[in-house]
Amino acid sequence: MDKVVIIMPAYKEAVNIKKMIPELFDNIFPKIEKAQMHLLVMNDFGPDGKDDGTGDIVKDYQRKYENLHLVEHEKQGLGWAYVRGMKYAVEKLQADAVMEMDADGQHPPRFVKPMVDAYLNGADYVVGSRYIPGGSIPKEWGASRKAMSYFGNLFIRMVWLKFSLHDVTTGFRLTKVKGVLDKIDLENLRELERFAYKVDLLYQSIKNAKKIKEVPLEFAPRIEEKSKFNKKEMIATFKTAIILGIKDKQKFIKFGTVGFIGYLVNASGLFLFTKAEAPGWLAWAGSTELAIISNFIINNLWTFKEQKITGLKKWISKFLQFNLTSIGALLIQTIFGSFSDHLFGSQYRQLALPFIIVFLVLPYNYFMYNVVIWKAWKLKGKKKNS
Ligand SMILES: Nc1nc2c(ncn2[C@@H]2O[C@H](COP(=O)(O)OP(=O)(O)OP(=O)(O)O)[C@@H](O)[C@H]2O)c(=O)[nH]1
Numbered sequence: 001m002d003k004v005v006i007i008m009p010a011y012k013e014a015v016n017i018k019k020m021i022p023e024l025f026d027n028i029f030p031k032i033e034k035a036q037m038h039l040l041v042m043n044d045f046g047p048d049g050k051d052d053g054t055g056d057i058v059k060d061y062q063r064k065y066e067n068l069h070l071v072e073h074e075k076q077g078l079g080w081a082y083v084r085g086m087k088y089a090v091e092k093l094q095a096d097a098v099m100e101m102d103a104d105g106q107h108p109p110r111f112v113k114p115m116v117d118a119y120l121n122g123a124d125y126v127v128g129s130r131y132i133p134g135g136s137i138p139k140e141w142g143a144s145r146k147a148m149s150y151f152g153n154l155f156i157r158m159v160w161l162k163f164s165l166h167d168v169t170t171g172f173r174l175t176k177v178k179g180v181l182d183k184i185d186l187e188n189l190r191e192l193e194r195f196a197y198k199v200d201l202l203y204q205s206i207k208n209a210k211k212i213k214e215v216p217l218e219f220a221p222r223i224e225e226k227s228k229f230n231k232k233e234m235i236a237t238f239k240t241a242i243i244l245g246i247k248d249k250q251k252f253i254k255f256g257t258v259g260f261i262g263y264l265v266n267a268s269g270l271f272l273f274t275k276a277e278a279p280g281w282l283a284w285a286g287s288t289e290l291a292i293i294s295n296f297i298i299n300n301l302w303t304f305k306e307q308k309i310t311g312l313k314k315w316i317s318k319f320l321q322f323n324l325t326s327i328g329a330l331l332i333q334t335i336f337g338s339f340s341d342h343l344f345g346s347q348y349r350q351l352a353l354p355f356i357i358v359f360l361v362l363p364y365n366y367f368m369y370n371v372v373i374w375k376a377w378k379l380k381g382k383k384k385n386s
């Protein structure tokens, strides 16, 4: 049976954790028959070495509930509490999946089961979503907090061009360890001392996940105690999201630059072959192949360095695949070029060419490089979730 560990960070949550633990163990976990459920409370104490009693409450319950775990640490920030919790869940508890869940009742325990069910049905990343039918944000919130949450979330989706996922700032999530969590360099996530770690962790998770599922979440208002969220946390969240978004565009810029270098190689090759009085076909084919070689090598070392192809055998087979991809681009140009000749006449060729390149060839190449050659995008998971 799969082991699911709920990681619950707590900082001064004595009143809430007292209700949360028996609710989960007595009412929720028994209904989840097909997974072994554990709760790991990550309790942080202040610089004086003291907490508000949260730790003692958990220790008391540990006598009653076998699958209840406690790790305590000096407060370092929310992200670090989760990173420590995830490492503990994987290394010490041998978790198959971990869940992120708040201690203050905002993630109502009744939503745990649908999340675990989605995982048991094959999803490797499950997102508790407030912005799909059935999900909601607290009615009690003022108009400005509501607007901030809704538009903030929408803004990040636009920056990331990620419309298939409706809630990118939620803190209620389930992540499969194998293939998703174990691929993430947790200690090097951005803003670990803040709430903003959440957007980076989600960003890295959706890159690795093959089947993402959104489950509705009715986000409740905090029951008791004080909120630790503030403006600074919010600004850091946007900043992180924007940096991540730009980083992705950087890849596109690199891809474009490599394409331009390829053009220069092609042109110089053509010039040299012509000067050497090579036959026409050889001049064209030879210089084009030189450009293909340059594109492949530089993209491999630079644009897709995170997915770099190494090893001679793999390198050669990928290079052949890359050549085939280039034939695809050639076909696109030939077909759409002739189509444009037919529609507008050949006098408009010089105008048609940049259009075909920008709107068809570049997207095609970028897509093929990301999906087929370097496999930076995992399409399956994204499609299924839309
Ligand atoms: N261990 C640990 N837990 C933290 C820390 N900061 C926040 N938490 C916990 O993280 C969860 C989310 O924090 P909240 O203060 O509820 O933040 P929020 O839900 O965005 O804001 P509210 O809607 O006002 O509750 C709660 O369970 C907190 O106790 C921290 O530094 N260390």
Ligand SMILES: [Mg+2]
Residues within 6 Å of the ligand: 102, 104, 106, 222, 227
């Ligand atoms: Mg809260």
